[in-house]
Amino acid sequence: MKQGHIFIIAGPSGVGKNSIIKYLSKNDTRFKKIPSYTTRPSRPDDGDSRIYLSEPEFQKLIDNDELIEWARTHGYLYGKSKKNVTNLLKEGYLLLLEIDVKGLKPYRELFPNLTAIFLQYPSLEDLKERLLLARENISNKEINTRFETAKQEMTYANLYDYTITTHTGDNSSIPGKKVEKIINTILNNKPIN
Ligand code: 5GP
Numbered sequence: 001m002k003q004g005h006i007f008i009i010a011g012p013s014g015v016g017k018n019s020i021i022k023y024l025s026k027n028d029t030r031f032k033k034i035p036s037y038t039t040r041p042s043r044p045d046d047g048d049s050r051i052y053l054s055e056p057e058f059q060k061l062i063d064n065d066e067l068i069e070w071a072r073t074h075g076y077l078y079g080k081s082k083k084n085v086t087n088l089l090k091e092g093y094l095l096l097l098e099i100d101v102k103g104l105k106p107y108r109e110l111f112p113n114l115t116a117i118f119l120q121y122p123s124l125e126d127l128k129e130r131l132l133l134a135r136e137n138i139s140n141k142e143i144n145t146r147f148e149t150a151k152q153e154m155t156y157a158n159l160y161d162y163t164i165t166t167h168t169g170d171n172s173s174i175p176g177k178k179v180e181k182i183i184n185t186i187l188n189n190k191p192i193n
Contacts, residue, residue, distance in 0.1 A: 002092045003089060003092060004090070004094055004095060005089075005115065005186065005187070006089065006097060006107070006111050006113075006114035006115070007095065007097070007114070007115050007116075007179075007183060007186075008107060008115070008116040008117065008160075009021055009097065009098050009099075009117055009119065009179070010098070010099050010100065010101045010104065010116065010117070010118055010160065011101065011118055011120060011153075011166075012119075012121070012127070012149070012153040013131075013146055013149070013150055013153075014130050014131055014146075015121060015130075015166055016119060016166045016170070016172060016175060017098045017119060018045075018047075018098060019172035020119070020176050020179055021033055021049070021096045022047065023172040023173055023176035024096060024176055024180065024183075028094075030093065031094050031095075032088050032093040032094070032096070033048070033049060034080050034081075034084060034085055034096065034097050035048060035049055035050055035080075036049065036078045036080050036098070037051045037052075037058060037061060037067070037078070037079050037080065037081070038050050038052060038076055038077060039052075039053055039054065039055050039058050039076045040052075040075075055077070058070075058077045061081075062079075066081060066083065067079035067080060067081065067082060068081075068106055068107060068110055069099075069103050069105075069106035071099075071102065071103055078100070080097065080099075085097070085111075094183070094187075100153070101118070101153045101156035101157075102153075102156065104116055104156075104160070115161050115182070115183075116160040117161065117163075117164060117179060117182060118156070118159075118160035118163045118164070119163075119164050119165075119166055119175065120154055120163055120164070120165055120166070121150075121154070121165070122165050122166075122167055126168055127147065127150055127154075128147055129168060130168050131143050131146055131147055131150070164182075
């Protein structure tokens with residue numbers, strides 16, 4: 001059986017990573033979403049994208065070297081199972097992995113053939129507007145913190161193979177189709193290994 005391929009979908013908070021992954025995996029059974037372990041509480045729109053653990057449970061995964069990499073974001077831990085990714089890759093699936101922009105390096109070391117896609121905002125004004133719209137219930141201070149973090153995260157774009165700009169009000173199918181185009185290019189032109 002053919003080996004699969006890893007597609008990393010990264011980008012600053014609120015840029016639309018999860019909606020694009022949902023869009024792609026809904027329309028094509030070759031895709032598999034890889035859930036992240038996290039210590040944060042569940043949110044209504046998480047779907048099956050998160051597996052919830054306590055801090056000690058997460059720490060055990062770190063200690064046993066079961067995670068590809070892990071990160072602490074806004075106080076909570078996030079990481080994905082090495083075994084889950086490796087097994088599904090061997091089974092020939094196209095894996096869609098959402099990570100924060102800083103997490104790419106360990107993935108490249110472990111899976112050098114992966115394709116990394118960076119989602120970005122068209123401008124800093126747009127970013128602020130989107131944070132305000134999407135996070136109605138959080139304080140101005142928190143909005144400012146997230147704005148500064150996202151601004152800094154945008155500087156990671158050059159580490160990625162492809163960059164896609166997402167626009168406020170876009171239906172997920174618009175950036176979703178752009179990602180699909182990249183995926184088709186990769187699958188048609190590159191040996192999959
Ligand atoms: P949220 O709490 O909004 O679900 O996620 C917070 C941040 O953690 C997002 O930027 C998300 O992409 C990132 N994240 C989710 N899973 C992982 C992971 O496995 N590794 C890393 N480095 N970041 C992750």
